[in-house]
Amino acid sequence: MTHEELIRLDKKRLWHPFTQMRDWCSAEHDPLVIVSGKGATLTDSKGREYIDGNSSIWTNIHGHNHPVINAAIEGQLRKLAHSSFLGFTNELAILLADALVKATPAPLSRVFYSDDGSTAIECAIKMAIQYWQLTDNARRCEFVSFANAYHGDTLGAAALGGIATFHERFSRFGFTCHSVQSLAELEHLPAETAETLAAVCIEPLIQGAAGMQTWPQGMLRALREWCDRTGTLLICDEVMTGFGRTGTLFACEQEDVCPDFLAVAKGLTGGYMPLAATLTTERIYEAFLGEYDELKTFFYGHSYCGNPLGCAAALASLRLFDEEDTLSMLQPKIECLRAALADLQHKHLGNVSAVRQCGFIAGIDIVKDAATGEIFPWQDQTGARVCVAAREFGLLTRPVRDTIAVMLPLCATNDQIEQTVVAIDRALRILL
Numbered sequence: 001m002t003h004e005e006l007i008r009l010d011k012k013r014l015w016h017p018f019t020q021m022r023d024w025c026s027a028e029h030d031p032l033v034i035v036s037g038k039g040a041t042l043t044d045s046k047g048r049e050y051i052d053g054n055s056s057i058w059t060n061i062h063g064h065n066h067p068v069i070n071a072a073i074e075g076q077l078r079k080l081a082h083s084s085f086l087g088f089t090n091e092l093a094i095l096l097a098d099a100l101v102k103a104t105p106a107p108l109s110r111v112f113y114s115d116d117g118s119t120a121i122e123c124a125i126k127m128a129i130q131y132w133q134l135t136d137n138a139r140r141c142e143f144v145s146f147a148n149a150y151h152g153d154t155l156g157a158a159a160l161g162g163i164a165t166f167h168e169r170f171s172r173f174g175f176t177c178h179s180v181q182s183l184a185e186l187e188h189l190p191a192e193t194a195e196t197l198a199a200v201c202i203e204p205l206i207q208g209a210a211g212m213q214t215w216p217q218g219m220l221r222a223l224r225e226w227c228d229r230t231g232t233l234l235i236c237d238e239v240m241t242g243f244g245r246t247g248t249l250f251a252c253e254q255e256d257v258c259p260d261f262l263a264v265a266k267g268l269t270g271g272y273m274p275l276a277a278t279l280t281t282e283r284i285y286e287a288f289l290g291e292y293d294e295l296k297t298f299f300y301g302h303s304y305c306g307n308p309l310g311c312a313a314a315l316a317s318l319r320l321f322d323e324e325d326t327l328s329m330l331q332p333k334i335e336c337l338r339a340a341l342a343d344l345q346h347k348h349l350g351n352v353s354a355v356r357q358c359g360f361i362a363g364i365d366i367v368k369d370a371a372t373g374e375i376f377p378w379q380d381q382t383g384a385r386v387c388v389a390a391r392e393f394g395l396l397t398r399p400v401r402d403t404i405a406v407m408l409p410l411c412a413t414n415d416q417i418e419q420t421v422v423a424i425d426r427a428l429r430i431l432l
């Protein structure tokens with residue numbers, strides 16, 4: 001099919017995520033059709049090459065078309081694409097669970113598979129609720145999450161969300177979730193409220209969809225201590241931060257924190273396949289053990305739990321962290337990104353009000369006037385326009401409102417890091 005034929009059919013048949021489809025389907029909108037990838041780059045149907053500046057929505061880790069991950073998936077594909085995890089098991093799911101437990105902080109020891117970030121969180125929510133029911137504390141059924149949090153779009157995960165545009169219209173369909181701005185606000189919750197809490201959920205070190213907002217240093221550790229004092233369970237949502245993005249394999253390592261539930265997805269398979277995992281401790285797991293007729297079973301699961309192709313990709317991705325020494329190689333790249341972003345901010349003092357960086361994740365705030373703090377009206381979609389303009393300079397990324405996200409695959413070279421920031425610089429020059 002030609003590019004034009006594909007676009008005509010797309011506009012006739014599809015409904016894209018987080019997209020105003022009237023804009024998408026307008027005659028002047030000519031979407032990119034991505035046809036291939038290599039390393040940190042993607043190529044479209046017209047043969048143009050771009051740096052994958054947001055790691056294909058925060059998923060890709062070691063680069064596209066990586067021979068080791070390709071071979072792992074192909075090898076498994078020749079044996080079996082999928083069989084049920086309900087009542088059966090498979091070798092790669094077993095090996096991956098063992099590898100994940102060894103890679104994550106102790107005492108996480110049990111792995112429950114699902115499909116994506118939202119289901120990993122959904123699973124943690126249900127495990128937490130059922131854990132308290134099974135331990136004679138059913139009144140612990142409410143949750144705490146943070147303002148501007150994003151934990152996914154299924155109804156349960158959305159109930160923990162704190163972004164009005166995405167979550168407000170669905171808020172009355174979920175369970176009770178107390179939204180707090182900060183740890184200080186959490187500490188001021190009345191004791192009777194704290195006693196009703198099943199769990200607190202947090203994106204450790206940095207909130208992604210909030211616009212790459214970093215937490216103060218030490219906050220995660222202090223949150224763990226608050227949870228221990230009040231007997232509340234802690235869910236760390238490492239769907240975005242997991243697998244090296246923050247400079248360590250997991251963000252919670254940086255504050256020496258072990259949550260009661262750790263949710264991972266996106267980068268788990270190196271960004272190749274939809275697979276997620278919720279890790280928890282023996283303490284939680286053991287509460288679900290009993291005679292069948294006690295109905296302590298965790299009655300939860302999805303058709304593709306433990307999918308062997310996803311597990312093959314994930315095992316290969318974890319191996320690559322050792323074989324390619326990914327985390328050591330990343331440290332100078334983090335500094336290269338820091339220097340390039342400082343230079344960008346210096347060049348655009350009037351329109352870049354802040355740059356935030358956590359490891360290899362960065363957010364650049366674009367404003368109308370940095371001196372007065374005046375922002376662009378949200379209807380102008382300035383962040384989106386900057387990203388569209390950056391395409392002309394070989395960069396693909398997406399904003400969070402007017403914050404430009406930079407989240408390159410960990411394999412990006414220093415040249416690609418610099419090209420990324422140059423593309424944003426040029427886009428700002430032609431637009432503002």
Ligand SMILES: Cc1ncc(COP(=O)(O)O)c(C=O)c1O
Nearest residue numbers: 116117118150151152208239240
């Ligand atoms: C921190 C966090 N949690 C959960 C999710 C939901 O993941 P998914 O889109 O795979 O359902 C996201 C997605 O961006 C996320 O950033």
